[in-house]
Amino acid sequence: MQNKAELKLGQKLNEGKTKQIFELVDEASHVLVRSKDQITAGNAVRKDQMEGKAAISNNTTSCVFKLLQDAGFKTAFVRQHFETAFVAARCEMIPIEWVCRRIATGSFLKRNPGVKEGYRFTPLKLEMFFKDDANNDPQWSEEQILAAGFELAGLTIGRCEVDIMSKSTVAIFEVLEKAWATQDCTLVDMKIEFGVNVTTKEIVLADVIDNDSWRLWPAGDRSQQKDKQVYRDLKEVTPEAMQMVKRNFEWVAERVKLLLESQARGRVVVLMGSTSDVAHCEKIRKACGSYGVPCHLRVTSAHKGPDETLRIKAEYEGDGVPTIFVAVAGRSNGLGPVMSGNTAYPVINCPPITPDWGAQDIWSSLRMPSGLGCSTVLSPEAAAQFAAQIFGLNDHMVWAKLRASMLNTWISLKQADKKLQECSL
Numbered sequence: 016m017q018n019k020a021e022l023k024l025g026q027k028l029n030e031g032k033t034k035q036i037f038e039l040v041d042e043a044s045h046v047l048v049r050s051k052d053q054i055t056a057g058n059a060v061r062k063d064q065m066e067g068k069a070a071i072s073n074n075t076t077s078c079v080f081k082l083l084q085d086a087g088f089k090t091a092f093v094r095q096h097f098e099t100a101f102v103a104a105r106c107e108m109i110p111i112e113w114v115c116r117r118i119a120t121g122s123f124l125k126r127n128p129g130v131k132e133g134y135r136f137t138p139l140k141l142e143m144f145f146k147d148d149a150n151n152d153p154q155w156s157e158e159q160i161l162a163a164g165f166e167l168a169g170l171t172i173g174r175c176e177v178d179i180m181s182k183s184t185v186a187i188f189e190v191l192e193k194a195w196a197t198q199d200c201t202l203v204d205m206k207i208e209f210g211v212n213v214t215t216k217e218i219v220l221a222d223v224i225d226n227d228s229w230r231l232w233p234a235g236d237r238s239q240q241k242d243k244q245v246y247r248d249l250k251e252v253t254p255e256a257m258q259m260v261k262r263n264f265e266w267v268a269e270r271v272k273l274l275l276e277s278q279a280r281g282r283v284v285v286l287m288g289s290t291s292d293v294a295h296c297e298k299i300r301k302a303c304g305s306y307g308v309p310c311h312l313r314v315t316s317a318h319k320g321p322d323e324t325l326r327i328k329a330e331y332e333g334d335g336v337p338t339i340f341v342a343v344a345g346r347s348n349g350l351g352p353v354m355s356g357n358t359a360y361p362v363i364n365c366p367p368i369t370p371d372w373g374a375q376d377i378w379s380s381l382r383m384p385s386g387l388g389c390s391t392v393l394s395p396e397a398a399a400q401f402a403a404q405i406f407g408l409n410d411h412m413v414w415a416k417l418r419a420s421m422l423n424t425w426i427s428l429k430q431a432d433k434k435l436q437e438c439s440l
Contacts (some may be wrong), residue, residue, distance in 0.1 A: 018270060019190060021041075022039060022041075022042075022047065022096065022102075022357070023039065023041055023161045024047060025035040025037060025038035025039060025040045026038055032051075032052050032053060032055045032062070033051050033053055033055065033072070033227065034048055034049060034051060035048075035049045035051065036048055036049075037101070037290040038050065038105075040060035041082070041140055041395045042099060042102070043059075043105075043152070044104060044106050044214045045093060045102050045103065045104060045105060045211070046092060046103055046104075047096060047100050047101075047102055047103075048068035048074075048100060048101055048102075048103050048223065048378070049100040050068070050072045050073045050086075050099050050100065050223070050225075051069055051070070052064050052066055052067065052068045052069045053065070053068070053070075053151065053186055054063055054068055054243070054246055054260070055226070056091065056243070056246055056247040057247070057382045058148045058151060058152070058273075059148075060237070061246075061247075063246075063252055063257065065232060065257055065260065065264075066260055066261075068100040068225065068261070068264065069098075070098040070099050070439070071225075071226070071261075071265060071267075071268045072223065072225040072226065072227070072264070073095070073098060073099050073100060073101060073225075074095075074098070074271075074438060075224075075225040075226055075264075075267060075268045075271050076092075076101065076223040076224055076225045077101055078096040078268075078272055078274065078275060079191070079224040079271060079274075080092035080101075080220075080224065080227075081275060081417075082190075082191075082274055082275055082412075082415070083187060083190065083191075083220065083419075084253050085275070085412070085415075086182075086190055086240065086412070086415035086416050086418070087148050087416055087419030087420060087423060088183070088186075088187060088190075088220060088267065088314075088419050088420040088422070089218075089219045089224075090185070090220040090221070091104040091106050091210055091212065091219050091220065091221040094138050101423050103214075104212050104214065104219065104221075104222065105166040105213045105214070106168070106210025106212055106219065107168040107211050107213060108167075108208060108209075108210045108221060108222065109165060109167060109172060109180070109208065109209050109210060109211065110145060110146040110147075110165070111143050111144065111145060111146065111150065111155065111180075111208070111209075112143070112144040112145070112146060112206045112207075112208060112308075112419075113141070113142075113143055113180060113181075113184040113207050113208070113209070114141070114142045114144065114204060114205070114206045115139050115141055115142075115184050115185060115187075115188040115204060115205055115206075115207075116136055116139065116140040116141075116142070116201065116202045116203070116204040117135065117136055117137070117139060117140075117188070117201075117203060117204065118133060118134070118201070118204065119131070119132060119133065119135075119136065119140075119220060120132050120133070120134055120203060120204070120230065120237070121230070121244070122322070123140070123142075123204075123205070126154070126325070131405035134412050135231055137273040138185075139185055139188060139189075140297055141184060141185060143155045143156070143157070144158060144206075145159070145267075145315060147177070151316060152179070157177055157181075158393075159205060159273055160172065160177055160370075161173065161174060161177060167210075167211040167213075168212070168213045168216060169216055170211045170216050170218075170431070173212060175429055175430065175432075176218055176432040178429060179218055179430075180209050180218060180340055181415050181428055182422060182425060182426070183209070183218075183220065183422060183426075184207060185418065186421070187207060187220065188202070188205060188405050188424040189418060190411075190414075190415040190419070191205065191229075191274075191388075192322075193197045193411045193415070194274040194411045194415070195231065196276070196411070197272070197274070197278045197411055198233075199233065199395065200231050200233050200270070201232045201233075201234075201235040201321070202229060202230075202231060203229070203230035203232055204229065204230050205229035205230070205389065206228055206327065207220060207222070207224060207228065208221055208222040209221055210222070214411075215344075219279065220243060226241070226242055226243055226263070226264050226268075226330075227240055227242075227243045228266045230244055231267060232241045233252045240263075241263040241264075241267050242263070242267070243260075243421055244248070244259045245259070245260055245263055246284035251300050259400075264389055274320060275412075276412075277307070277410050277411075277413070278409070278410060278411060279337065279406065279409040279410040280337060280340055281308060281309075281337040281338070281339070281406040281409075281410065281413075282301075282308065282309040282310065282331075282336055282337070282338075282339075283299070283303050283308055283309070283310045283311070283338070283339050283341055283399065283402045284299065284310075284313060284327075284331050284338055284339070284340050285299050285310060285311065285312050285313065285340075285341045286313050286314075286315050286327065286340060286342050286343065286344075286350055286354065287312065287313070287314055287315075287316075287342060287343040287344070288314075288315070288316050288318075288343065288344035288350055289314070289316070289345075289426055290314055290343065290348045291342045291345075292367050293312070293346075293347065294416055295343055295367040295395055296312050296395070296397075297312075297366075298367065298395035298396060298401050299341060299343075299395040299396075300312060300399075301399075302398075302399030302400065303399045303402065303403065304395040305399075305414045305416070305420075306399070306400070306403035306406075306407075306413050306417065307412055307413055307416060308399070308402065308403050308406055308413060310334075312401075313327055314328055315345070316344075316349075316350070317348070317349040317350040317353035317354070318349045323358065324350070324353060324354070324433075325353075325357060328340070328357060329352075330357055330375055331360075332358065332360065334345070337360075337406070337409075338360050339360065339361045339362075339363065339406070340354050340358065340360060340361070340362045340363070340399055341362075341363045341364075341365050341399075341402065341406060342362060342363070342364050342365065343366065343367060344364075344366060344367075344391070345364050345366060345367050345368075345369065345376060346372070346376055346379075348364060348376070348378045348379040348380045349379070350387065351363075351364035351380060351389045352384065352387055352393075354389070355363045355383070355387040355388060356384075356386065356387055361390075361405060362388075362389035362390075362392070363389065363390050363392055363398050363401060363402060364380040364389055364390065364391040364392070365391075365392055365393065365394075365398040366379075366391070366393070367396055368393060377391075377405060387425070400417070403416070403417055404417060
């Protein structure tokens with residue numbers, strides 16, 4: 016990674032209302048995205064200088080992209096360079112704004128008379144707008160995007176690509192919505208853009224996501240809105256009004272940093288009946304790590320040392336950290352049932368089934384005495400995923416990784432189907 020002072024800027028590739036993009040002489044596959052202190056509304060019909068906005072917007076964008084990248088989303092973001100700029104993968108931008116809405120407000124109400132403000136979209140409402148300032152960014156349908164036949168970085172934007180962007184927009188919104196909920200703030204709607212990475216030819220989330228990109232209502236109250244809508248609604252732009260707008264942007268920039276932090280603690284404790292099961296348990300630990308969930312491995316036998324099993328249980332119950340126990344025991348699984356009968360914490364059976372006696376041994380994990388609530392998951396990776404799903408109920412970072420994993424699995428299947436169809440033609 017180059018030192019900040021060593022970056023050599025090439026020609027300016029593009030300049031918009033709020034940012035400039037430069038090629039990097041020593042990093043051909045990357046560009047520098049530099050924010051400006053300008054704030055605009057109504058396709059720049061209204062525009063003003065807001066000192067410090069470039070740094071605020073850049074810090075907000077960098078935090079949002081770091082969160083999404085940590086979750087597993089593919090983005091163009093590479094690294095924050097300095098206060099007002101970040102380095103990104105070079106992309107050819109797809110000229111469509113993808114807008115996702117949870118609550119009906121703003122332009123949606125004008126285009127859909129009769130819908131009351133505050134109507135909640137479940138599922139989310141997805142809309143597309145063609146980037147064309149001269150015509151006020153007209154709304155487009157999927158059919159119009161497909162008919163346009165955009166060719167970018169050697170990739171034709173067809174049905175597969177449109178579906179990927181649609182699914183990705185919803186997943187990204189849901190992750191950020193859940194993240195903002197930890198700050199008691201409602202993500203009302205947001206817009207994002209995608210580009211084609213010129214090196215990998217993949218569709219990635221690109222451009223910026225800052226306080227110009229969404230509506231945020233603290234406590235779900237529109238009167239407390241902290242986004243650019245406050246600037247749009249100004250009847251008169253005065254120095255005092257601009258200071259208020261700046262304070263709102265600073266409020267968002269400070270709190271967006273908190274979105275990178277997990278709001279809950281949790282761990283998985285894998286109890287194995289024998290060290291012969293270590294390889295099976297390591298798969299559980301590795302999968303837990305992919306979701307950001309700490310995982311501890313212990314050896315104990317409920318048959319041969321029940322007192323020690325219960326002592327280990329008490330050790331993890333005694334420090335107040337939310338814990339899920341995973342019992343890994345072959346042959347007769349007493350470990351899971353004994354744990355389940357003696358703790359209020361969740362217990363997952365994940366027996367290492369062998370081909371010789373597996374059909375018989377599995378019943379000791381499946382058929383429980385009354386009053387026991389442990390589940391049985393045979394795959395070690397799936398057991399870790401199940402544990403992560405439980406923690407994800409209270410930890411937005413774990414939930415984000417699960418949501419991104421779902422999306423990436425869907426995308427890989429979509430792309431595999433596209434390749435198969437191309438080979439068949």
